[in-house]
Amino acid sequence: MGKLYCIxxxxxxxxxxxxxxxxxxxxTFEKVPGGAPANVAVAVxxxxxxxxLITKLGNDAFGDFLIDTLKHNDVEVDKILRTNExxxxxxxxxxxxDGERDFAFYRNPSADLLLTDHDIQSDWFSTGDILHFGSVDLVESPMKYAHGKAIEAVKSRGGIISFxxxxxxxxxxxxxxxxxxxxAFLPLAxxxxVSDEELEFITxxxxxxxxxxSLFVGDxxxxxxxxxxxxxxxxxxEGRYKSSGFKVTVADTTGAGDAFMGGFLYKLLEKDVQVTNLVQLLNVHHKEILEFSNASGALTASVKGAIPAIPAKKHILTFLSTR
Structure with a gap:
């Protein structure tokens, strides 16, 4: 099985x-670990x-807390750098x-935006690996160019890019x-x-x-x-496949989309996905993959928070067996 890298x-x-x-x-607020790439890494x-996880954290208590959380959830942290800047x-x-969210971000900049392309090593990656990323850290910063270096490195090793x-x-x-x-980044994936709330904005x-x-451009x-x-x-x-969602009582949608994506990428890794067999694998196994992904997202939305809400695999399988 290949490895998932989230940047x-x-x-x-x-x-x-x-x-x-x-x-x-x-x-009053409750402190919980988050960040979409971290959420996806934990789910897998x-x-x-x-x-x-490939990122940079501050040399502060919150950075320590995130490292501890990722380790506790079996995510490799050796590619996380720390900074005093x-x-x-x-x-x-x-x-x-309705469970939807209102955000306010404090990062002007935050440590993650200071990761540079020089921090990325091409020999980290192998054939069968997947690199997953989002747009939050594609704002103009060193991290944007770190993404470009990582994408190039993964592709050179025959890996898959997920966006x-x-x-x-x-x-x-x-x-x-x-x-x-x-x-600009979409054709590289x-x-x-893409969510129903984002599709028209993007296209x-x-x-x-x-x-x-119109999203089928580039790779x-x-x-x-x-x-x-x-x-x-x-x-x-070659095809279009629909999978119905699962009805749950929504506590908090934070991280639900990331849990869905984590479930999707995990099933691909489980089936030894390669660039050369990606479409065939999806055409054959779409029902199983989408059901697992939807259950992952639904169960996460039924619990408050992001990383702490992501269910164990056995809970997803039990949930699916009752449907």
């Missing part, structure tokens, strides 16, 4: 304890895969009544800057995940089918179109 942010989510309040009205490790990133999250734009507009100088950057196309087809071989509780659709150049 990007690991941070602290301060989750508002008063549900349904705007952040300015919230007085929890399900039995090998995963490693900036603090570990923070995000304050208010959860609305979840995971749009967070408050982090960008303008929506146009975010869109342009996503569109083999797998692209500028209102028709769903047309918008999804893109598969597109995951997620629709929250409604489930997900998988598109390859």
């Amino acid at each position: 990007g942010e690991a941070l602290i989510d301060f989750i508002a304890l008063q549900k349904g309040e705007q952040l300015k009205h919230v007085s 490790a929890k399900y039995g895969g090998k995963s490693s 900036a603090n570990t990133g923070l995000a304050f999250v208010s959860v609305k009544e 979840d734009p995971n749009i967070r507009l408050p982090l960008w100088n303008s929506p146009a800057a975010c869109r342009d950057t996503v569109l 083999h797998i692209v995940k 500028g196309i209102s028709d769903v089918t047309e918008a999804i087809q 893109v071989q598969a597109v995951l179109y997620t629709q929250g509780a409604k489930g997900a659709e998988l598109y390859t150049k």
Whole structure:
């Protein structure tokens, strides 16, 4: 089985304890580990895969806490650097009544944005590995170029690139800057995940089918179109596959999309995915892969927080066996 490498942010989510309040009205928060790449890495490790996080953290208590959390969840931390030049990133999250989130980020810059291309070593990666990333750490910073180096290195070793734009507009100088950057990195990926809330923003196309087809540019071989509780659709150049979601009582959607993605990438690794067999594997095993991914996301949404909410593999299998 290959290894999942996630590059990007690991941070602290301060989750508002008063549900349904705007952040300015919230007085108490709970500290939980987060960051989309970290969430995905933990999910894969929890399900039995090998995963490693590539990032930089501050030499502070929050950085120590994240390292301890990742180790506890069996994520490799040897490619996490520490710095005194900036603090570990923070995000304050208010959860609305419907489970959706309101964010405020404190990273100007945060330590993760200081990871450089010189910190990336090409010999880390092997054939059969997957590199997963999002757009949060693609803002203009050294980390953006570290992404470029890592993508190039993984491809040179025959690995697979996975991209979840995971749009967070408050982090960008303008929506146009975010869109342009996503569109620049998108052709470098083999797998692209996009949510129903992001599709039109990214593509500028209102028709769903047309918008999804427009994502098949460059090296893109598969597109995951997620629709929250409604489930997900998988598109390859050879097929379109729909999988219904699972109905659960939503406690907090933070990390649910990352858990979905972690489940998806774990199943690919479990089946010894390669660039050369990716589409065939998805065409044959799409039902099993999407069901596992949807269950991973649903169970995570039923519990507050991100990393602590990601279920164990046995809980997903038990959940699926009752459906």
